[in-house]
Amino acid sequence: MPNLAHPAYPSAELLHLESLVPCRESQVSMLLSIFGERQHFSFPSIFIYGHTSSGKTYVMQTLLTTLQLPHVFVNCVEHFTSRLLLEEILIQLQSCSSGTEQTSPVHCDTLNDFVRLFKQTLASQELQDQTVYIVLDRAEQLREMEANILPAFLRLQELTDRNVTVILLSEIVWELFRPSIGCFEPFTMYFPDYSIGHLQKILSQNHPPEYSADFYAAYINILLGVFYMVCRDLKELRHLAALNFSKYCEPVVRGEEFWLAAANERDTRKLWKNIEPHLKKAMQTVYLREISRSKQSSYINISYVRMGLSAHTHMELPYYSKFLLIAAYLASYNPVRTDKRFFLKHHGKIRKTNFMKKHEKTSNHLLGPKPFPLDRLLAILYSIVDNRVAPTANIFSQITSLVTLQLLSMVGQNDQLDGPRYKCTVSLDFIRAIARTVNFDIIKYLYDFL
Amino acid sequence: MTTCSVSKGCFVFKPSTKKRRLSEKTANFRSPNHDSEDTELRFVTCQSLWSQIKSETEQIQEDLNKQLIDNLMSFLSRSHPDFQEKTTEWTCGMKFREIPTAALVLGVNVTDHDLTFRGLSDVLQDNITPYVALLDAKDCPGIKNLMQKLMGQLMNCDIEVDSLEDEDCVQVSQNRIRCSMPSLISWYESVTKKTDSETPSKKRNSSSRHWQSPPVVVIFKDMESFTTKVLQDFIVISSQHIHELPLVLIFGIATSPMIIHRLLPHSVSSLLCIELFQSLSCKEHLSTIIDKLILTSRFPFKLGEKVLRVLINIFLYHDFSVQNFIKGFQLCILEHFYSEPLSVLCCHQGDAKKRVYSLSHDQCENIRKLPSFRRYVEKQESGKQIELLTNDSFLKIRELHCACLENQVWETEEYESSLQLARMLNKTDLVTMLQQCVEILMSSSGKEFDKTVEKLKEFLTQFQNLEDNRTLHEIVYFNAATVLRGHLNAAPRTALHTALNNPHWYLKAFSTVVMAAEEPNGDAASSDEVDDTIQSWTLQSVLPSWKELIIESGTNVSNS
Numbered sequence A: 001m002p003n004l005a006h007p008a009y010p011s012a013e014l015l016h017l018e019s020l021v022p023c024r025e026s027q028v029s030m031l032l033s034i035f036g037e038r039q040h041f042s043f044p045s046i047f048i049y050g051h052t053s054s055g056k057t058y059v060m061q062t063l064l065t066t067l068q069l070p071h072v073f074v075n076c077v078e079h080f081t082s083r084l085l086l087e088e089i090l091i092q093l094q095s096c097s098s099g100t101e102q103t104s105p106v107h108c109d110t111l112n113d114f115v116r117l118f119k120q121t122l123a124s125q126e127l128q129d130q131t132v133y134i135v136l137d138r139a140e141q142l143r144e145m146e147a148n149i150l151p152a153f154l155r156l157q158e159l160t161d162r163n164v165t166v167i168l169l170s171e172i173v174w175e176l177f178r179p180s181i182g183c184f185e186p187f188t189m190y191f192p193d194y195s196i197g198h199l200q201k202i203l204s205q206n207h208p209p210e211y212s213a214d215f216y217a218a219y220i221n222i223l224l225g226v227f228y229m230v231c232r233d234l235k236e237l238r239h240l241a242a243l244n245f246s247k248y249c250e251p252v253v254r255g256e257e258f259w260l261a262a263a264n265e266r267d268t269r270k271l272w273k274n275i276e277p278h279l280k281k282a283m284q285t286v287y288l289r290e291i292s293r294s295k296q297s298s299y300i301n302i303s304y305v306r307m308g309l310s311a312h313t314h315m316e317l318p319y320y321s322k323f324l325l326i327a328a329y330l331a332s333y334n335p336v337r338t339d340k341r342f343f344l345k346h347h348g349k350i351r352k353t354n355f356m357k358k359h360e361k362t363s364n365h366l367l368g369p370k371p372f373p374l375d376r377l378l379a380i381l382y383s384i385v386d387n388r389v390a391p392t393a394n395i396f397s398q399i400t401s402l403v404t405l406q407l408l409s410m411v412g413q414n415d416q417l418d419g420p421r422y423k424c425t426v427s428l429d430f431i432r433a434i435a436r437t438v439n440f441d442i443i444k445y446l447y448d449f450l
Numbered sequence B: 001m002t003t004c005s006v007s008k009g010c011f012v013f014k015p016s017t018k019k020r021r022l023s024e025k026t027a028n029f030r031s032p033n034h035d036s037e038d039t040e041l042r043f044v045t046c047q048s049l050w051s052q053i054k055s056e057t058e059q060i061q062e063d064l065n066k067q068l069i070d071n072l073m074s075f076l077s078r079s080h081p082d083f084q085e086k087t088t089e090w091t092c093g094m095k096f097r098e099i100p101t102a103a104l105v106l107g108v109n110v111t112d113h114d115l116t117f118r119g120l121s122d123v124l125q126d127n128i129t130p131y132v133a134l135l136d137a138k139d140c141p142g143i144k145n146l147m148q149k150l151m152g153q154l155m156n157c158d159i160e161v162d163s164l165e166d167e168d169c170v171q172v173s174q175n176r177i178r179c180s181m182p183s184l185i186s187w188y189e190s191v192t193k194k195t196d197s198e199t200p201s202k203k204r205n206s207s208s209r210h211w212q213s214p215p216v217v218v219i220f221k222d223m224e225s226f227t228t229k230v231l232q233d234f235i236v237i238s239s240q241h242i243h244e245l246p247l248v249l250i251f252g253i254a255t256s257p258m259i260i261h262r263l264l265p266h267s268v269s270s271l272l273c274i275e276l277f278q279s280l281s282c283k284e285h286l287s288t289i290i291d292k293l294i295l296t297s298r299f300p301f302k303l304g305e306k307v308l309r310v311l312i313n314i315f316l317y318h319d320f321s322v323q324n325f326i327k328g329f330q331l332c333i334l335e336h337f338y339s340e341p342l343s344v345l346c347c348h349q350g351d352a353k354k355r356v357y358s359l360s361h362d363q364c365e366n367i368r369k370l371p372s373f374r375r376y377v378e379k380q381e382s383g384k385q386i387e388l389l390t391n392d393s394f395l396k397i398r399e400l401h402c403a404c405l406e407n408q409v410w411e412t413e414e415y416e417s418s419l420q421l422a423r424m425l426n427k428t429d430l431v432t433m434l435q436q437c438v439e440i441l442m443s444s445s446g447k448e449f450d451k452t453v454e455k456l457k458e459f460l461t462q463f464q465n466l467e468d469n470r471t472l473h474e475i476v477y478f479n480a481a482t483v484l485r486g487h488l489n490a491a492p493r494t495a496l497h498t499a500l501n502n503p504h505w506y507l508k509a510f511s512t513v514v515m516a517a518e519e520p521n522g523d524a525a526s527s528d529e530v531d532d533t534i535q536s537w538t539l540q541s542v543l544p545s546w547k548e549l550i551i552e553s554g555t556n557v558s559n560s
Helices: A011-020 A025-035 A056-066 A082-094 A111-124 A139-144 A149-154 A156-160 A196-205 A213-227 A234-254 A268-283 A293-298 A319-333 A336-343 A354-361 A374-384 A393-404 A428-437 B022-026 B032-037 B039-077 B110-127 B143-161 B181-196 B200-209 B228-240 B258-263 B282-293 B305-319 B322-339 B341-345 B349-357 B361-369 B371-379 B382-390 B392-408 B410-425 B427-443 B447-464 B481-488 B492-501 B503-518 B524-559
Strands: A045-050 A071-075 A132-137 A164-170 A187-191 A408-411 A421-424 B099-105 B132-135 B216-220 B247-253 B272-278
Touching (some): A011 A056, A045 A056, A056 A132, A056 A164, A111 A156, A139 A164, A196 A213, A213 A234, A319 A393, A319 B305, A336 A374, A374 A393, A393 A408, B039 B322, B039 B341, B110 B247, B181 B228, B247 B258, B282 B305, B322 B481, B341 B349
Parallel strands (some): A132 A164, B099 B247, B099 B272
16 A cells, blocks of 8 residues: 555556655655645745755655656755856756757846746746746755845745745754745745664665675664664765675675584674674774775775774974974963963962962863964973074974964964964874974973873 | 055065066176186086986986875776776665765975975876866865866866867856856866767877876865865765766875864765875985985085085974975075185086186185195195195196095995984984894804904994095085075074164165166166165165164064
8 A cells, every 4th residue: 555645646656756765755745745736836935954864855856756847956055156056947947848958058147037037938848837846955055145045035936926836955944044034934844864763674775686685684784783873874874884794794705614504694693793893893983984985895804993094193293393383282271370380490489379279170171272472382482492492484484384284273363463373273182192202291381280 | 566564564576577688697696806716617517517406306206206196096097987887886886976085195394295296287187187177275265266266277278188179169268157067067078078079090099098088186285274165065066966077086185184074074074985195204205315416426516514414404393395405405506606616616527627727827726725725735745735836737637636536435425424314314214224234243154244344444444534634625515504504594583683783785685676677787887876876865765664664573573
């Protein structure tokens, strides 16, 4: 008994559609009832939102192409200015009903032109009053364009006086879209996240032809059992499934000798034992895309930790750059009044005042780096470097290079009157590794570790 | 062209190129009083020596980058398999198309990257694809600028290749074509279809180097400086169209690959298929350069120990930049040939022999003034001493002999310098070397052991033959370390103090520059007078306000 039923569309098509959009039947049937028959006017604008990988784009595209509804599909990130967006819509509209690639160049700058040209183009198509759907993917980009684009699209049906519906797809809720001057409210629809059962069903659908569906379903079960805690993103899970499947099949392929019988498809427990440690290691680097697809196909025993991008954090810096970075770190994380204690030879005693006692609990490392002026950086530098540092232009240009490498960041405008101010953006582990290479014990100089 | 600024006190106005004359190049070098010191010859020698060295450095660069470039080429050739053959891999069938990306970790010496990228793009254009685009962060503040730059570079190179055909409408301005991905795709389809339909002979040529659908390579030269929004938008847009446009990205990274995770959120980095490539470390780069340029007997010019130490210190302590090292080396050559009149003899042996015979009397006097020559003379017997000091032709014969001596023992220099370098560069290397020596000594027995001991003794005797004791070493060795340091280690505070105390030094330089630009035909005699008038005029009108500005910026620097 098919779930999708609609008098206007042939049931064969609906059945096919249902097979293509598993776990989204309720959303699709809602959309179908909103669309109504082909020539019915629908809501002027529909706003669909949901998390990433919840199938919004895929379902929309599949629905419109399977039922052969005339539509235009535009990605707002790709057409990042209003002119590109409007022209793209008109160009796609030209080949909407005929399906041919004959497109003439279009020049459209403003919404006024767009409305006029839209009506013209629509008239030239043989649509017999069918509703034309304009789907705008990544619609949050519309907020960055001119202020009249979004309200105009929401009311396009009224402005053009034609049978058109605009569908906006986005990951962000409608409240963040609403312009402050008000607009026509669209029909909002939410695509909820997939549950674990849904994910199992969807992932088991595309299995490799060499193995049976059950075998693959068992594999997906194992995979979800390990990864569902940390990752519910369908795209990422699909990537993990593809990455680890060869390792899973390894015993079947090899037919290991020390097992009593060669593992075949039914020995799920043996297969689980084989792959469990591998998957646990893989959990550490989920989302990091450590290994490229091409490398993966040439290795069966993938060692995630050794090959990944995160293994290569070591960086060589020139001698004075290291000290500049250390001085910057000290300047960022030590309060100014403690400089005297750390960096002068005879600083005398520093009495702990009430002020210091109250704030002792707040670690500067939790608060983040504070900006410091250039003079303070150089003063600290001269005191921590053993031999004399000549104040040549090389030191100043090294500071700028550190900013270019994003190890320091410049704070505030390029204010020549007050002098430049910087902030150190490296982590404690990184700076400790650097300090170790120059035999400098940075922990001794940090106020938080007193 | 305004001279109104709160922050700057010095404005440069360059003359238009029409006024520049080529003959002015050697004007400064030629001082009229010193014609007897072979200035012309020295200049020519200097130029030829530098061009030899320059071509050698370029060759070394190519060789050092060869491994990296080979790896990249093999990466590129497997990047878009389904554009070359139809593959039905299961994973491809799952409709996963990630953009192949190469993350090139090049090191913190950002000044050297430009050369590497230019070499890389040349090799790519010769062997894999003509569609290579190099992008700088400063040119791409927004996605629109990035697309404009990208399309400009890709389409321009295409126009160069097909300059004979007029069917491609020449894109004069970006307004003609929409800078969006669909127009790029349609351009790509049109050019690849065109190569298909070419005559068979042409096709054979192009397909031997390029494929049917060559990938489009986009190189981001300085990844750290790009804003994250621009990169994200570009990657999202490209991944939508990866089926139609085979794009390959190359990220030029200076720090570490983790910058990719810092710049790109997961949703975007999951669209990329990243592979890591490391280039040679800059220290190894430098040691190869030093090996091939300085520790070799190919070039007659040699660096003294102190000078080499200055250059290496700047490298190790300040910037890790091989380009700056080579520029410093060039400065040494120029300084040597400029200030040392006997450098005319610093050339290959055959030429030196000829030039010795044509030395003027002044040059012979210069030779007699050299401290090493004086030591040599003292060692000779008295009759020969007088001859050497008075008779020029006798001197020239002696000179010849000494020059020959020089050439034979250059090899030993290398041992001493190389051990010094080992000390300076890398302690672990020296330790391994010593360990190897120890191993050799331990493992060898009997005769071999004796041989090694003899060799070591030879080493020690060669150490005795320090460069400073060798006669006439000043001709070929450049040892003016203080001068070099003065040029290379710019001290802004010193410059400001000089400007405050003796402003006429800098103003005189300015007026000379202005004069040279305006009146290239001015001769030496009258230029001094005109200099003075201009100088006094500038002093009167400009000095008060200029001095204030200098004082202000001087206090800023003195605070730091």
